[in-house]
Amino acid sequence: MTPQEHNKTLGICHLAYGGLHTLLTFAILLFFFFFFAAITQTAPRDGGPPPGLLLPIGAGFLLFIFLLTCLFTLPAFIAGYALLKHKPWARMASLIAAVFEAMNVPIGTAVCVYSFWFMLSDPGKQLYEQKNFGAENSG
Numbered sequence: 540m541t542p543q544e545h546n547k548t549l550g551i552c553h554l555a556y557g558g559l560h561t562l563l564t565f566a567i568l569l570f571f572f573f574f575f576a577a578i579t580q581t582a583p584r585d586g587g588p589p590p591g592l593l594l595p596i597g598a599g600f601l602l603f604i605f606l607l608t609c610l611f612t613l614p615a616f617i618a619g620y621a622l623l624k625h626k627p628w629a630r631m632a633s634l635i636a637a638v639f640e641a642m643n644v645p646i647g648t649a650v651c652v653y654s655f656w657f658m659l660s661d662p663g664k665q666l667y668e669q670k671n672f673g674a675e676n677s678g
Contacts, residue, residue, distance in 0.1 A: 542662040546629075549657055550622030552650045553636055557615035559646065564608045568601050575601075614639050615650075630658050630667040 540548070575597030618636035621629035637654035640647035657663045666672060 542657075542666040545657045545663070546622055546625075546666060549633060549650075549654060550619045550629075552619075552653060553615045553622065553633065553640075554619035556640055556643075556646055556650045557612050557619060560608070560612045560615070560643065564605065564612070568605060571597070571601055571604075611639050611642075618654075625672055627667065627672075630663065633658050 575593060578593050578597070614632070614636035618629065618632040620626075621632045626632075633654045637651040637658075640654075641651040
């Protein structure tokens with residue numbers, strides 16, 4: 540494969556990882572939404588919190604998880620966009636996104652290894668050191 544093909548493949552990998560991670564986040568949030576909704580339907584036992592209090596606590600918990608997940612997924616989308624649009628800062632964005640993706644085994648780890656392998660190799664460095672590589676789409 541040429542460096543340009545690796546660049547395109549890596550951009551697609553970052554976007555696919557971000558999309559899959561977002562989809563799984565929504566599935567987990569939906570599960571917990573129904574979980575907290577079911578808890579509010581039961582009567583408190585043993586002096587537990589009243590059901591009316593559980594829904595706001597659960598909603599706050601879900602919002603926190605959603606924002607945290609967005610924070611960890613956003614670099615993947617930014618890197619994928621930058622790589623596919625040949626932005627001059629795409630190499631650094633890909634390496635930053637790869638660090639965040641490394642925590643999610645196995646797909647995130649695979650994208651991380653591929654990112655580091657290509658971006659730190661000589662063809663990857665030379666691709667982004669070319670004067671005209673990112674110039675046509677840098678605006």
